[in-house]
Amino acid sequence: MTERAGSGPRDRAAAFWAGPLPDALTVAGASPEGLSGQRAADLLREHGPNRVEVSGKRGWRLLLSQFTSPIILILIAATVLSMAVGDLIDGAIILAIVAASGGLGFWQEHAAGRAVDALQARVRVDADVIRDGREVSISVDETVVGDLVVLRAGDVVPADCRVVEAHRLQVDQAVLTGESFPATKSTDASPADAELTARVNALWMGTHVVSGTGRAVVMRTGRNSTFGEVTSRVATRPASTGFQRGLTRFGLLLVRIMAVLLVGIFAANLLMHRPIIDSLLFSLALAVGLTPQMLPAIVAVSLSAGARAMAAHRVIVKRLDVIEDFGAMTVLLTDKTGTLTTGTVTLTACLSVDGEPDDEVARLARINAGLQHGFPNPMDAAIMAGAQPADPAVRIAEAPYDFTRQRLSLLARDGGRPVLITKGALRTVLDVCDTARTGDRTVPLDEVRDRVLQRFTALSAEGHRVLGLAVRTMPDAVVASTADEREMTLVGLLAFHDPPRSDAAAAIRRLANTGVTVRLVTGDNRHAARHVAAAVGLAGEPLIGADLAACPDQQLPDRIATATVFAEVDPVQKERVLTALRTRGEVVGFLGDGINDAPALHAADVGISVDTAVDVAKQAAAIVLLDKDLDVLADGIQLGRRTFTNTLKYIRVNTSASFGNVVSMSVATLLLPFLPLLPRQVLLLNFLSDIPYTTLSTDHADPEQLHHPRTINVRTIRTFMLVYGSISIAADLAALAALHWWWHVPTDVFRAAWFIQFTVTEIIALMVLRTNRTFLRSRPSMALAGTGLLLIAITVALPFSPLAEPLGLAPLPGTVVATLAALTIVNVAANEFAKRISPPDPLTTERGGGHDPPHVGAGTRPGGFGTG
Ligand SMILES: Nc1ncnc2c1ncn2[C@@H]1O[C@H](COP(=O)(O)OP(=O)(O)OP(=O)(O)O)[C@@H](O)[C@H]1O
Numbered sequence: 010m011t012e013r014a015g016s017g018p019r020d021r022a023a024a025f026w027a028g029p030l031p032d033a034l035t036v037a038g039a040s041p042e043g044l045s046g047q048r049a050a051d052l053l054r055e056h057g058p059n060r061v062e063v064s065g066k067r068g069w070r071l072l073l074s075q076f077t078s079p080i081i082l083i084l085i086a087a088t089v090l091s092m093a094v095g096d097l098i099d100g101a102i103i104l105a106i107v108a109a110s111g112g113l114g115f116w117q118e119h120a121a122g123r124a125v126d127a128l129q130a131r132v133r134v135d136a137d138v139i140r141d142g143r144e145v146s147i148s149v150d151e152t153v154v155g156d157l158v159v160l161r162a163g164d165v166v167p168a169d170c171r172v173v174e175a176h177r178l179q180v181d182q183a184v185l186t187g188e189s190f191p192a193t194k195s196t197d198a199s200p201a202d203a204e205l206t207a208r209v210n211a212l213w214m215g216t217h218v219v220s221g222t223g224r225a226v227v228m229r230t231g232r233n234s235t236f237g238e239v240t241s242r243v244a245t246r247p248a249s250t251g252f253q254r255g256l257t258r259f260g261l262l263l264v265r266i267m268a269v270l271l272v273g274i275f276a277a278n279l280l281m282h283r284p285i286i287d288s289l290l291f292s293l294a295l296a297v298g299l300t301p302q303m304l305p306a307i308v309a310v311s312l313s314a315g316a317r318a319m320a321a322h323r324v325i326v327k328r329l330d331v332i333e334d335f336g337a338m339t340v341l342l343t344d345k346t347g348t349l350t351t352g353t354v355t356l357t358a359c360l361s362v363d364g365e366p367d368d369e370v371a372r373l374a375r376i377n378a379g380l381q382h383g384f385p386n387p388m389d390a391a392i393m394a395g396a397q398p399a400d401p402a403v404r405i406a407e408a409p410y411d412f413t414r415q416r417l418s419l420l421a422r423d424g425g426r427p428v429l430i431t432k433g434a435l436r437t438v439l440d441v442c443d444t445a446r447t448g449d450r451t452v453p454l455d456e457v458r459d460r461v462l463q464r465f466t467a468l469s470a471e472g473h474r475v476l477g478l479a480v481r482t483m484p485d486a487v488v489a490s491t492a493d494e495r496e497m498t499l500v501g502l503l504a505f506h507d508p509p510r511s512d513a514a515a516a517i518r519r520l521a522n523t524g525v526t527v528r529l530v531t532g533d534n535r536h537a538a539r540h541v542a543a544a545v546g547l548a549g550e551p552l553i554g555a556d557l558a559a560c561p562d563q564q565l566p567d568r569i570a571t572a573t574v575f576a577e578v579d580p581v582q583k584e585r586v587l588t589a590l591r592t593r594g595e596v597v598g599f600l601g602d603g604i605n606d607a608p609a610l611h612a613a614d615v616g617i618s619v620d621t622a623v624d625v626a627k628q629a630a631a632i633v634l635l636d637k638d639l640d641v642l643a644d645g646i647q648l649g650r651r652t653f654t655n656t657l658k659y660i661r662v663n664t665s666a667s668f669g670n671v672v673s674m675s676v677a678t679l680l681l682p683f684l685p686l687l688p689r690q691v692l693l694l695n696f697l698s699d700i701p702y703t704t705l706s707t708d709h710a711d712p713e714q715l716h717h718p719r720t721i722n723v724r725t726i727r728t729f730m731l732v733y734g735s736i737s738i739a740a741d742l743a744a745l746a747a748l749h750w751w752w753h754v755p756t757d758v759f760r761a762a763w764f765i766q767f768t769v770t771e772i773i774a775l776m777v778l779r780t781n782r783t784f785l786r787s788r789p790s791m792a793l794a795g796t797g798l799l800l801i802a803i804t805v806a807l808p809f810s811p812l813a814e815p816l817g818l819a820p821l822p823g824t825v826v827a828t829l830a831a832l833t834i835v836n837v838a839a840n841e842f843a844k845r846i847s848p849p850d851p852l853t854t855e856r857g858g859g860h861d862p863p864h865v866g867a868g869t870r871p872g873g874f875g876t877g
């Protein structure tokens with residue numbers, strides 16, 4: 010990646026990885042002692058928060074965006090043109106209605122955005138920096154150029170930094186580079202023209218520390234960072250969630266229909282020698298009626314309402330657009346420790362190779378756990394719990410724990426000589442041992458191997474987590490590397506207890522009852538995995554990491570089809586399992602809290618973490634649970650489905666009544682000697698019928714609508730459109746026939762009557778088609794019913810009001826009112842009848858056999874872009 014020339018801070022910090030460190034510190038205005046709190050505060054005020062701002066238009070930009078759709082722009086231009094040639098009043102009315110519609114959308118979206126900002130502030134991702142000479146935790150947003158950042162495993166790299174100090178610092182850069190193996194960082198200089206991956210002394214915003222420790226100085230923040238640059242360059246990337254992709258396809262469908270109608274109606278009107286400007290405005294007004302221009306506001310409002318409802322259950326939604334995918338989730342893949350188990354690990358036994366309790370094993374374990382400098386973890390904490398005052402052993406060096414090797418080695422001076430003490434998953438410890446200590450003797454490992462494995466299996470099957478412990482004396486050693494983990498002597502086993510959560514089984518059953526299957530994926534061994542799985546009601550033989558590794562990508566989806574438990578997997582395999590499930594057409598949620606869960610959290614449709622998780626997991630997650638409680642997940646899923654169901658109601662009105670109205674008007678232009686409605690009436694109708702949508706997010710859903718995972722399905726929308734659109738059109742044309750050919754009403758009465766007719770069909774679509782039940786048996790929310798009635802009242806009153814004159818409406822005679830009322834009853838009956846044959850909400854879950862369009866975007870996850 011090459012740096013673009015420019016000016017300002019970007020330019021000064023360009024190629025900050027090249028050249029001597031002191032120069033870089035000067036450019037950043039940093040010192041090895043960190044910034045003062047005052048200076049940092051000044052910088053923050055001057056340059057703004059360290060944020061990339063992926064989306065979220067606010068203020069003026071949001072307001073403007075309500076008017077920037079091409080069709081609205083053309084309409085405004087045409088109106089201004091009509092005003093120029095004389096029709097001032099008419100034009101002004103049109104502009105007023107367009108402004109009011111835009112204002113309504115803006116107000117809705119704005120309020121929704123504000124509410125969500127407040128919620129999201131409840132989950133904070135921290136950075137540790139040196140301020141005024143002391144280490145403090147601040148929000149990642151508050152880091153400024155020049156800050157000295159302290160980094161440990163599990164930390165998020167808050168901005169682009171230059172390394173000042175590194176101890177076996179390993180960083181996962183997959184977010185930027187896609188490479189799944191961690192990169193080693195050091196203070197070594199990099200050439201100015203080095204590739205991104207070759208800049209060993211640079212750290213990038215958005216990446217995270219996998220192991221080791223270090224310090225680094227912030228060189229670029231926010232949008233000046235490489236991550237910010239990449240993100241803004243791909244700002245127009247395709248919608249990321251399944252639901253968003255569905256909406257996009259629905260939008261395209263409408264645009265296509267609209268284009269045909271627009272041209273058709275305009276041409277027809279011209280052929281019938283109607284005034285050009287009027288015909289143009291009429292066609293444009295119809296086109297506006299067909300574009301679901303309230304959709305962004307509806308979606309924003311219902312998502313924010315959903316997020317607020319979830320917050321009441323202590324579930325914080327960080328990325329709003331996943332709410333619907335949350336409701337669509339078919340598989341929940343979960344980590345073991347702390348989610349299915351209580352996460353409070355206790356050390357229950359330190360055993361010799363012969364299976365006897367052994368103090369020496371306990372002592373060695375404490376040296377290993379107590380002197381390690383890697384990240385804090387429950388196993389080491391359990392070993393140290395209640396430990397005696399410090400052992401005389403002295404730390405020399407360490408080969409820190411990593412998730413692939415699954416071992417932790419500590420080199421210590423114990424009784425005068427350097428000893429390498431290694432503990433880890435038994436399987437991986439045995440790999441590096443060739444002898445074992447039994448009694449006072451050291452014997453070849455093979456002599457005891459079977460006995461050890463039997464004991465290990467028995468302990469694991471009882472639900473213990475078992476580690477192996479091995480030693481090797483290393484005279485004169487001053488460093489420890491993973492290569493030293495060889496020719497070791499097994500000295501014993503450590504058994505830990507971490508009981509399954511008592512509520513897990515019930516929570517899993519509840520999820521299963523609502524169509525979500527839970528699958529377990531863990532780094533722990535197969536026996537322990539099997540035990541915990543059985544305890545929480547998940548059956549099945551575990552599939553092992555080694556089996557996964559041997560399976561090529563193309564065969565993986567079939568291989569994992571029936572597996573419920575995955576054991577002995579490393580972080581990369583967690584992600585592979587997840588991706589394979591998505592390829593199968595599943596909508597996959599991933600629940601995890603460790604550094605090793607970050608890749609899978611990124612790759613999931615719905616990444617879920619907990620507030621106590623490491624920072625990187627919290628950052629990667631789209632949803633954060635404030636309590637480690639599986640039951641709230643089921644609640645959250647219900648809310649996601651309700652949000653989805655309500656959004657679908659809007660789409661349904663749009664595709665039946667609104668769409669039907671447009672077709673009816675197009676047909677009417679051919680049948681009538683005059684325009685069926687004036688352009689301003691079409692726009693007003695459109696504006697007024699938006700009013701009930703402002704309360705749609707409060708609506709109730711029927712229990713059966715929440716019972717299964719839901720996804721948007723363009724095919725069923727098309728069927729729906731055909732059936733219910735036709736009914737609506739038939740009703741409109743029946744009204745037309747009665748008004749024009751039977752009653753022979755004058756033009757303005759006709760328009761007033763049709764205006765009411767159209768509103769009524771929209772209300773029917775909203776109230777009748779919101780449920781598969783008979784409409785009287787499904788109660789709408791008070792707010793929705795209220796705004797619906799308000800809309801009818803306004804529409805019926807309009808022709809009798811002083812506004813009737815400028816709007817071109819006239820009062821209706823009683824006979825016409827009676828006809829419309831009768832038609833309405835027939836219309837409702839027809840819709841109810843159609844519901845028996847073709848339910849408006851088919852409640853199906855679309856799950857393709859791996860080739861289904863909803864998942865073609867599997868590779869384009871947020872954050873998953875290449876180096877460009
Ligand atoms: N601090 C440690 N020292 C030595 N070995 C460890 C340590 N932590 C974990 N291990 C070993 O590595 C294995 C994998 O643990 P890891 O935390 O990577 O898996 P995980 O998938 O997060 O597990 P879980 O599902 O239980 O959360 C453990 O079962 C254990 O054998």
Ligand SMILES: [Mg+2]
Pocket residue numbers: 344345346602603
């Ligand atoms: Mg874990």
